[in-house]
Amino acid sequence: MFSYRHAFHAANHADVLKHVIYTGILDHYLQKETGFTVVDTHAGAGLYDLEHDWSQQSGECVDGLDRILEADKAPNLVEAYLDAVAELNPDGLARYYPGSPWLAVSKLRKQDSFHGFELHPNEYPLLQHNLQLIRTPAKRRVHVHAEDGFKEVIRLMPPHTRRGIVIIDPSYEAKTDYKKVFDTLSEILKRFAQCCIVIWYPVVQREEVRSLQRRLEQLPVEWLHASLNVKAPQKDGFGLHGSGMFIINPPWGLTKELPQTMKWLTKTLAQDGQASFSCRHKEAKPVRRAKRDEDE
Numbered sequence: 001m002f003s004y005r006h007a008f009h010a011a012n013h014a015d016v017l018k019h020v021i022y023t024g025i026l027d028h029y030l031q032k033e034t035g036f037t038v039v040d041t042h043a044g045a046g047l048y049d050l051e052h053d054w055s056q057q058s059g060e061c062v063d064g065l066d067r068i069l070e071a072d073k074a075p076n077l078v079e080a081y082l083d084a085v086a087e088l089n090p091d092g093l094a095r096y097y098p099g100s101p102w103l104a105v106s107k108l109r110k111q112d113s114f115h116g117f118e119l120h121p122n123e124y125p126l127l128q129h130n131l132q133l134i135r136t137p138a139k140r141r142v143h144v145h146a147e148d149g150f151k152e153v154i155r156l157m158p159p160h161t162r163r164g165i166v167i168i169d170p171s172y173e174a175k176t177d178y179k180k181v182f183d184t185l186s187e188i189l190k191r192f193a194q195c196c197i198v199i200w201y202p203v204v205q206r207e208e209v210r211s212l213q214r215r216l217e218q219l220p221v222e223w224l225h226a227s228l229n230v231k232a233p234q235k236d237g238f239g240l241h242g243s244g245m246f247i248i249n250p251p252w253g254l255t256k257e258l259p260q261t262m263k264w265l266t267k268t269l270a271q272d273g274q275a276s277f278s279c280r281h282k283e284a285k286p287v288r289r290a291k292r293d294e295d296e
């Protein structure tokens with residue numbers, strides 16, 4: 001169960017898609033004074049050294065972050081993500097890479113809270129250590145747990161802040177993760193219908209992926225769904241040729257900006273002529289939308 005280490009994949013094309021969108025969501029939530037709670041169900045180590053042997057061995061950031069750094073005229077959402085990377089690398093060399101918990105905790109204010117879950121016995125102490133490096137006014141409200149994020153997130157719902165983001169980003173090593181993602185978000189929505197839920201998934205040739213995509217798009221809520229293929233699938237079915245982000249109750253500003261950003265990301269991350277993206281949005285019913293605007 002614990003063979004997955006995110007350090008091999010940090011800053012690859014899938015991390016770029018996930019972290020660009022996630023940064024945009026966090027920035028939107030920061031626009032209002034009211035505090036919010038972030039729950040990261042699968043946190044990883046929080047911070048990655050791209051010069052570490054594992055990153056160097058996989059070389060995945062070459063077709064991810066490196067391409068973004070070399071490109072021109074990035075859209076605003078990408079610029080905000082690059083700012084977060086640059087903050088960690090004042091010498092401009094992009095050696096250290098922020099994982100999802102770092103992106104969130106480094107932005108929190110004293111009225112905001114964070115819960116990160118990480119089950120791996122080696123990743124958890126790294127997460128604890130890394131988040132302590134961040135000087136944040138929310139320090140007392142940053143909690144990390146060596147527990148099952150799928151189960152424990154439900155116990156935190158609804159958060160006392162009544163504004164919240166949950167990011168669900170498992171490794172999908174186990175096929176059962178696909179079902180657990182759907183079951184978990186369904187339980188969250190029962191307890192906290194206004195929650196912004198962010199789901200990452202890999203685009204691989206598996207029935208479980210198609211089934212998750214179908215079930216997500218049938219949800220009776222407002223959603224935004226972006227997926228990006230950087231190349232044609234390999235004939236042997238191996239390798240990650242794309243990934244997707246499904247956002248329930250997306251911030252309005254993100255919905256507006258994402259199509260152009262996806263176009264730019266696809267052009268920048270394309271590894272062959274079959275790179276493509278899709279960006280679909282299902283609107284909320286007007287009544288719920290008004291309620292959400294108050295809650296966000």
Ligand SMILES: C[S@@+](CC[C@H](N)C(=O)[O-])C[C@H]1O[C@@H](n2cnc3c(N)ncnc32)[C@H](O)[C@@H]1O
Pocket residue numbers: 004005006018041042043044045046098099100101117118119120123147148149150169170171
């Ligand atoms: C894809 S990585 C997370 C990357 C991180 N979200 C980021 O963007 O920087 C998935 C992590 O989930 C951890 N994990 C696996 N099952 C878990 C569970 N049930 N609860 C919490 N963490 C789990 C793995 O050990 C791994 O570190």
